[in-house]
Amino acid sequence: TPEDPDVVDDIAHLGSGNLVTVNDTEFTLNASELIDVADFVIGTGRGFMEAASRGKVLLTPLANSPFPLLITKDTFPAVFATNFSPRNQIENLDVEANVGRIIRVFEDDDYRAELANLSSRLFNDYFNVDNVVERYRKLFGTIRYRSRFRFLNLLYGLYVLKSRSPYWIPSGRSK
The missing domain is CATH 1.20.5 (Single alpha-helices involved in coiled-coils or other helix-helix interfaces)
Incomplete structure (x- = not known):
């Protein structure tokens, strides 16, 4: 579904012309087809796992925040339990610290690479079915x-x- 036009305009304005948003239903109905061209993915459920499989910087919506949650080794467990649902809530969330980490991703190439590596590790540890084939065979x-x-x-x-x-x-x- 098309995104809120006001939000898209705000994001474009913040990006100062260096940001491309894709929100046409032609793409958003099968958004996973665009994961490869994205640097960052705001995802839920399967889309989140697909982005992790490609080593993308991961974010997920939060019900109690106007900003998505940046996934770090510290924030992952809180949203893993709910399958990265848009209904995620984190008690005592420091919204300013989360926004600061998101901004840091844009400014710090090493931090961005660290989070992309974390994403790949999370995929292999939690979502990659190839890693559990032998256990399923035994079962x-x-x-x-x-x-x-x-x-x-x-x-x-x-x-x-x-x-x-x-x-x-x-x-x-x-x-």
Whole structure:
């Protein structure tokens, strides 16, 4: 959906002509297609994880702040628990300190690189399914060997359904 035009104008004004915003529905409906061209991503849920997979500087909306939260090693745990939802709230948030860190990202190349590296590490530690394939194989292997009783469970379930349902119609008969 198109963003609030007043907010877009404010952002463009703050960027002093050095900032490009893309807010046309052609792009915002599938915003993940633009992640590669972004330096910073304000994301929630899956979009946040996709941006982390590409090592982008990460921000996420907060319900109790007019500014998104810059993700650092200290702020990550608070919003990880809620899947980076727009309903995120951080008690005792120091909004000025958060804004100061956001400004620092624009001014300090080393800090920006540090946060991009953090983003990649967070992806590998928390979201990269390639890192858990072996655990899933073991889990499904265990389930497979227990599944020989599944057929008996199915038969028992059908028996219970038949005995308790007035609508059970055995094959070949009509009510």
